[in-house]
Amino acid sequence: MAIEDRLEELFMNDANNRRVASVSVPPRPNPWRGIVAFAGTAAIVGIVAIAVILALRGEPQAAAPKVTASPVPTSSAVPTGISTPVAPPFVPISPVASGTVTGALGYPSDFIPAQVIYALPASNPADGRYFVETELSRSALNYTINVPPGTYYLVAYTRDSPAGTTYGGAYTQYVKCGMVPPCNDHSLIPVTVTAGETVTGIDVRDWYDGGHYPPRPR
């Protein structure tokens, strides 16, 4: 296996080995802080006003205190509004269209990487005939896949992951229970599709199983 794939597996494994049990948040800060901050702001405004008045009266500029207006305290970590082109939602290439499965995609990142979403027949999960592909997206993404009547598992893999990998995302009990502790059931949920029916809400969002999903079909 290439080192890039091994790194992905390692990081995925590390990422999944802890769950939040609790977050302890202290009470809000003393309101006096706000009052002091307000007083400080008022003082700055006053100084600016005096400087403006002095300038208008022709006083030397050098005598005016230097004030840098900064309405929003800047931080190197404040978002800069980077925009990413929205990827085309999906490219359906399923050969047969008797029933439809739809849902949302997710990924443990700000991005949803290019994925391939398979409807794997529950009777033969190695059958990879029914799939759709998506492009990298920074925004929410839905998928639609057409399949013959039957029962399927919905599993996604990143498009550049090798055949046979068991690292992926899926529609599981963990998705149904909201993906928060203490829920920790990553078992796949079979989805039954009948002719002409559209099954909705099959969200392929559980990337936290750590490598137990069916191998990606060849």
Place this chain on the structure above:
Amino acid sequence: MATAPQVDERSIVLAAQDGDSEALAAVLQSLGERLLPLASALCGGTGEADALLGDTLSRVYERIGDLRDPDAITSWSKRVMVRKFIDQRRWFKRRPKVSINTVEVATPLGTTADQLDLRNAVGKLDRRDRALLVLYYWQRVPIAECARELDIPEGTAKSRLNAALRRLRRELEGSHGN
């Protein structure tokens, strides 16, 4: 996690910015769950992730009022976390206000010799390079965006990525040769 946005997340963040303690607690809880996988990946699956996440959430707690775009709270927090991870000295100087408790979950990897070798090799890399590998190979962040996250030019990010891979390969060949 990139998913369909929750309808009321923006309003909860706005309420937190206005000083609503319950909304702030909800925001931090939600961020904690979303950011722990990244913290854990950065820290090699160790308990260090709790401290990194706690300090990141403390920063959010202190500075949420400065956030100009409430919709960007996750990406902002993630950037705070990556920068704190890289600048470890600053991280340990501060006493976190928000504390995190996590539980370990059994995972299938990490016990094989190959995985341990790779983990050790990654652990020897510069923290900025480790962050770059996590962002690029696990989070699938495009290289230009990685460069922005790490505050380095794009060309530098590419060369650091290649150099890190070369070093990992050398380390792994060395460990297999022993």
